[in-house]
Amino acid sequence: MPPIRSYAMNNPTQRPILSVENLTTEFRISGQWHPAIRDLSFHVQPNETLAIVGESGCGKSITALSIMQLINKSQGRIAHGRIEFDGRDLTACSEREMEAVRGDALAMIFQEPMTSLNPVMTIGFQIAESVRYHRPVSKREANKRALELLELVKIPSAARRFDDYPHQFSGGMRQRVMIAMALACEPKLLLADEPTTALDVTIQVQILALLADLKETKQMGMVFITHNLGVVASIADRVAVMYGGRIIEEADVVSLFEHPTHPYTEALLKSMPRVDQPRTALHPIAGQVPPITVDMPGCRYAERCPLREARCDVSVPPLTPVAGATGHRVRCWVRAPSPMLEAVAS
């Protein structure tokens, strides 16, 4: 784990590498379009890791796929919003333009390292392929680069394993290979969708350390999607907590863990088993995430929330700054009442 973190990178004068504005992605379920993510806005600076946290079905993977423009067109669509990456709006790019961006300046790694490699091709071929596809290099140069990448992700005796097939690699090693492929063209932004979830804990730590190290040396932005708060604490600079397709709390990682403000974030932290405290019963969050087919005018967490009030069911609270920490914003009527909006309401 990298304990020391520099906050200079959060310099607001720097241009973000990715800024998402009012992104809404919808899916068609029995003929009706239902939003899976709603009016999502966030940004990522170069050399910054934004963790997106939330439970299954909150829309975190859809967010990553939307940025990559990999939403299956027969089932889903980006209804509105802008995804500005490296100075251009990805939602306006053609499929051909996106193919040039994906795997080059914008890369993604997935949750399942065991099945994310082609079983009938050698590791070396697959990494070299990702180099050759985006760069006009000879086969020799691509192979050389692939070998460098294998060494970069710390595959032991990389040269000897170059011609091995995926089945000869363990899960952790395969995830390293996936990372090597994603980094082949030195991306400016890496989307990591639960890259350590399928790995056991000791390997998780190694992969997280590797990613943190690579982010630092390559000055790349990273969006790290996870449901594991321990992982968030060890890798993130900033955190966005998602619930029901919306960001409900956003803060730098220290503020979030010290002053969780949204009742959902609070409950999430409480429900996590801790080794540094006496063993007590866990506190699960009662109830379930409302399915995306259910439309509700108010806060989507209201029915599970201990602080629920009448106004929570009337309209969606805005993301409001929390006093005390810069950049800490929360979407809750009770915890962060917006004076101006309340005046309007009354």
Add this chain to the structure above:
Amino acid sequence: MSATSTLHPPGRLARFARLCWRRKAASAGALITLLMLLVAIFAPWIAPHDPNEQDILSRMAGPSADYLLGNDTYGRDILSRIIWGARVSLFIGVTAIGAAMVIGGTLGVLAGYFGGKLDRLIMAVMDMLLSFPSLVMGLLVVAVLGPTTLNLIIAIAFTAIAPFARIARAPTMAVKQRDFIEAGRALGYSDLRIMAVHVLPNILDEIMVLGSLWLATAIRTEASLSFIGLGVRPPTATWGGMIRDGFENMLDAPGLVIYPSIAILIIMVALNLLGDGLRDATDPKLRHE
């Protein structure tokens, strides 16, 4: 001799030999097919006589020292004609199935990969092609285009496109769902590249199995077309044509019909054994038996 030598891992050759021993039927099929191919390729050097040379005095003669399998109605050497016939049969079979594999395989991968309207359109056409028995289809094409070697190849390829499209489509749909396809898309690979580099090698074994089985069918179709007189024009030696020629005198000289029939039988059995062996070898359930 020493203990260490027995612990030494077996070499490639030894492993191959063991594999062949374990799969005797498939190996026999492969061996016979290979021999047939060699015979076909080297026919001009192997055949003892010119296949069209007529020895009028030995018309319908039985086996002799000079003519090992006897002579046909025109006094031509049956053995030489069978050897040259292998050339025609295998050439037509291999090219037709090769073409069907490429065309059908491509259509199947396209249909399976893109799905939707394209899939429905391709598969509707394939179902239409499948509804014709292959002989009827062959007859139709040859009757329309005329009986030349090229048209025969086109006719046989036509009958085999649909099965290859079907066999390619199903595993393509399965492979398409796998995570490495999504990972490839995330690396920016185009659909064409994903199909050619990442889907095709994963489904090739099933296409190859079908290929060896359909090669047998293609040879049979060629023989059938030649038998009914729509094959390669005489006097070119073909197995089907030889049976046709010998048919009238079958009772006087059964060898005229029996020997080419046996040639067809041997290659059919060999290719089916080979195909079954390939299928077993590529079936993960049977691989470790």
